[in-house]
Amino acid sequence: MKLFRYIFSPLWKLWFVFCFIVPFLLLFPLFFFCFKTRNADLAFKLKRVWSWTICIGSFLYPVITYRSKKYHLPKPCVVVANHTSYLDIVLSTLYIDHTAVYMAKAELLKIPLFKYFFVYLDIPVNRGSMTGAHKAFVEAGKKLDEGLSVVIYPEGGISPEGKLKPFKNGAFKLAIEKQVPIVPAVNLNNWLFLQNGGFLKSHGKPGIPRIVVGDPIETKGMTTENINELKQKVFTFTQQELDKFHGK
Numbered sequence: 001m002k003l004f005r006y007i008f009s010p011l012w013k014l015w016f017v018f019c020f021i022v023p024f025l026l027l028f029p030l031f032f033f034c035f036k037t038r039n040a041d042l043a044f045k046l047k048r049v050w051s052w053t054i055c056i057g058s059f060l061y062p063v064i065t066y067r068s069k070k071y072h073l074p075k076p077c078v079v080v081a082n083h084t085s086y087l088d089i090v091l092s093t094l095y096i097d098h099t100a101v102y103m104a105k106a107e108l109l110k111i112p113l114f115k116y117f118f119v120y121l122d123i124p125v126n127r128g129s130m131t132g133a134h135k136a137f138v139e140a141g142k143k144l145d146e147g148l149s150v151v152i153y154p155e156g157g158i159s160p161e162g163k164l165k166p167f168k169n170g171a172f173k174l175a176i177e178k179q180v181p182i183v184p185a186v187n188l189n190n191w192l193f194l195q196n197g198g199f200l201k202s203h204g205k206p207g208i209p210r211i212v213v214g215d216p217i218e219t220k221g222m223t224t225e226n227i228n229e230l231k232q233k234v235f236t237f238t239q240q241e242l243d244k245f246h247g248k
Contacts, residue, residue, distance in 0.1 A: 012058070013204035016194065019057035020090075023050050024114075035120040040148060043121055044099040051093045059206030060087075060193060064095045067214045067241075073097055074216050076149045078175040079183045082238050083153035084162045084191040087209060092151060095185065095213050100149035103140060127156065137170055144178045154231075158196040162189065164239050172231045176222045184214035184234045186241040212241045 024031075027046055034043035055062060073079070075098050081088060089102065102122045118124040123139050126132030140150045152171040159165055175182045188210040195202035214237050222230065 009202070009204040012206065013194070016054075016058045016204065019054050023053040023057075032116065035116050038120065040101065040121055041099045043117075044093065044096075048093040051090050054090055055094075060209060061207070062091050062094060062209045062211065064091075064211045064213060067212055071216075073149065073183055074181045076144045076147050076178075077181045077183050077216060078144075078171055078178075079149060079151045079185060080154055080167075080171050080234055081151070081185040082162075082164055082187055082242075083155050083158050084160075084187045084189075085158065085194045085196060087190040087194045088153070088187045089151075091187075091190065091209060091211060092185070095211060096149065096151070098149065100151050101140075101143050102151045103136060103153075123150075133170070137174055140174055141178055144174070144180055150174070154234075160191060160196045160202070162187075162191045162242070164235070164242060167231050167235050169227055169231060172227050172234070173224065175219045176224060176227060176230065179220050179222075181216040181218050182230065182234060183216050184237050186212040186214070186238050188212060188242065188245045210245070212245075214241075 027050055030046055031043060033039070034046065054060070073096060079092070079096060079100060081092065089104075092100075102117075103125050104118070104122065105125060105127060123136050123143070125136040140152075143150055152174075154167040154171045155165040156168050157165070172182065190209045190211075192203055193205055193207050193209055195204065214234075217230065217233065219226075219230065
């Protein structure tokens with residue numbers, strides 16, 4: 001079984017990269033038009049098409065469950081999700097039903113073509129700089145003011161085995177300052193299909209990624225004194241869903 005995994009996983013990951021890059025290159029002229037015209041709505045719709053193409057091509061069949069009932073996400077809102085895999089970002093466009101921008105590490109600016117997302121639409125975060133991080137959250141606040149939602153992974157990095165890391169305050173402080181709802185999303189098993197880590201050592205396979213979207217949490221009336229309370233509420237919800245899925 002291990003031998004099969006060592007052979008099959010790298011082959012599938014190479015195929016996944018192919019399914020990721022080729023549609024992006026085909027869509028890039030349209031993306032570039034969005035960048036130049038600052039058309040965030042069309043760009044997000046194109047991202048959704050790109051996500052579906054990646055999933056279909058790489059034999060991934062995501063199942064998205066809403067904790068109480070399916071609903072339209074409040075607009076704008078701050079979407080907060082645990083980070084277990086690069087699949088988390090790809091699949092997020094399938095449950096976010098309106099235009100959203102992403103906060104992600106500034107290192108993505110080094111990737112040719114892909115960097116344009118973070119030059120024109122999304123928000124790069126320099127985690128090694130307090131000033132840079134503050135500037136990113138100011139920019140995120142402006143996006144919320146424009147009616148765009150913001151997607152943030154509050155762990156500050158990818159957990160390669162899906163274990164929840166402590167949350168940072170930024171997402172919750174932002175939501176309270178702008179008095180917009182928090183929407184928690186839980187990536188239950190994405191890491192099993194595309195694991196972060198060494199190319200030969202990490203998981204890679206087709207299958208059924210599962211995501212739970214929680215009910216929106218209102219922040220109206222909250223102040224900075226409620227940041228830890230709000231953060232803990234989302235953390236607890238996320239951990240409970242992970243425990244439930246893994247039978248703990």
